Amino acid sequence: MQASEGMRCVGKRDGRDAELAPAGFDEAMQALIAERWRDVWKAMPDPAQLTDPEAIHAVRVASRRLRAAMDVATDAFPQRWYRRLHKEAKAITGEFGDLRDADVMLETLRAERETAPEAEHAGLDDLIAQQERVRARALAEVRRYVKRLRKRRVRQEARRRFPRPSRSQRKALRQAIATEGAAQ
Amino acid sequence: MTKPWPVPDIDPDASVVTTARAILAVRAGELFSYDAVFPDAKAVAALHNARIAAKRLRYTLELFPEVFGEDGEAVLADMKALQEDLGIVHDRDVLIASIERRLGTLIDEHEAGTDAVRASLEIVLARVQKERRTRHRAVAAQWKRLAGGDFRTRLERLVGGHAIPTAPVE
Numbered sequence: 001m002q003a004s005e006g007m008r009c010v011g012k013r014d015g016r017d018a019e020l021a022p023a024g025f026d027e028a029m030q031a032l033i034a035e036r037w038r039d040v041w042k043a044m045p046d047p048a049q050l051t052d053p054e055a056i057h058a059v060r061v062a063s064r065r066l067r068a069a070m071d072v073a074t075d076a077f078p079q080r081w082y083r084r085l086h087k088e089a090k091a092i093t094g095e096f097g098d099l100r101d102a103d104v105m106l107e108t109l110r111a112e113r114e115t116a117p118e119a120e121h122a123g124l125d126d127l128i129a130q131q132e133r134v135r136a137r138a139l140a141e142v143r144r145y146v147k148r149l150r151k152r153r154v155r156q157e158a159r160r161r162f163p164r165p166s167r168s169q170r171k172a173l174r175q176a177i178a179t180e181g182a183a184q
Numbered sequence: 185m186t187k188p189w190p191v192p193d194i195d196p197d198a199s200v201v202t203t204a205r206a207i208l209a210v211r212a213g214e215l216f217s218y219d220a221v222f223p224d225a226k227a228v229a230a231l232h233n234a235r236i237a238a239k240r241l242r243y244t245l246e247l248f249p250e251v252f253g254e255d256g257e258a259v260l261a262d263m264k265a266l267q268e269d270l271g272i273v274h275d276r277d278v279l280i281a282s283i284e285r286r287l288g289t290l291i292d293e294h295e296a297g298t299d300a301v302r303a304s305l306e307i308v309l310a311r312v313q314k315e316r317r318t319r320h321r322a323v324a325a326q327w328k329r330l331a332g333g334d335f336r337t338r339l340e341r342l343v344g345g346h347a348i349p350t351a352p353v354e
Contacts, residue, residue: 023199023200024196024197024198024199024200025194025195025196025197025198025199025200025202025203025204026196026197027200028200029200032247064239064243065243065246065247068240068243068244068247069243069247071188072191072194072207072244072247075194075195075196076194076196077196101278104275104278105275105278105279105282108275108279109279112308116308119304119307120304120307120308120311121304122300122301122303122304122305123283123301123303123304123305123306123307123308124304124308126286126301126304126305127282127283127286127305127308130282130286131282174250177200177201177248177250177251178250180199180200180201181201181250181251181252181253184201184202184344
């Protein structure tokens with residue numbers, strides 16, 4: 001793995017995989033954030049496939065996990081590029097929020113409609129119709145956002161700043177953390 | 185959404201184990217700060233924030249599984265259950281707000297046929313409010329069980345020598 005500006009190699013000493021010394025926080029976060037960005041892009045659907053509620057949920061979960069990692073690593077990465085990527089991570093969660101909320105609400109309402117007594121049908125049908133309109137508006141917004149995200153080449157920037165460590169490097173890092181954790 | 189409590193004095197060169205424990209201590213403090221909120225059925229926004237605090241604690245445990253081991257997994261299971269139940273309360277709150285908004289609009293509209301919808305929505309609202317009360321009681325009981333048991337002791341073991349803060353430290 002080539003070290004890019006602002007990062008250090010994970011699990012390597014003198015250019016080769018090595019017996020690891022206790023893992024530094026910045027090294028560990030470099031690897032963990034790289035993994036979490038990868039999970040976000042893996043979950044990110046094409047704008048055309050944004051209709052699947054499970055896909056929307058997966059992006060939200062992956063972006064929240066990414067944020068949890070980036071939130072605690074700000075001191076380890078004081079550079080401006082980090083702040084920009086951190087902001088992008090927050091934006092992904094936010095931009096998908098309304099659409100996810102609409103999906104959750106629709107799923108709840110439709111499930112309730114199945115079992116509700118007849119006296120509730122008119123009310124639930126009205127709420128479902130309303131929520132479908134809300135979802136359509138939110139979906140249009142997210143489609144525009146995903147297109148913008150692609151145009152701004154955020155994925156390429158994230159990959160450049162947080163290249164994924166090799167499998168052996170990830171394994172070595174996990175072992176080093178586990179060994180140190182057990183020793184303390 | 186509330187901002188996470190900052191984790192003071194993170195040293196990028198410190199070991200990941202030490203730092204992960206320091207982060208967990210802050211996230212635990214953040215969750216315990218909602219202790220008085222859990223039994224309060226009217227604290228709609230604060231209960232939602234408590235859910236986010238539980239989620240942040242969970243994500244910290246998930247971020248460093250090698251650090252927290254099996255004890256961490258047990259706390260993780262508690263957090264998943266708490267977060268899930270708080271999520272159901274939140275979903276009920278969102279639905280109640282949505283029905284109330286819709287009822288307000290229908291009163292303003294006075295359109296033909298809206299009387300039947302309004303009457304039906306009022307029935308739905310009464311049912312959802314009742315469910316919300318039941319769900320909230322379950323959450324309050326769950327937290328009481330956690331806080332009254334060894335939950336805090338288990339967390340204290342996981343954070344090592346780090347103190348669990350009672351307020352955010354800048």
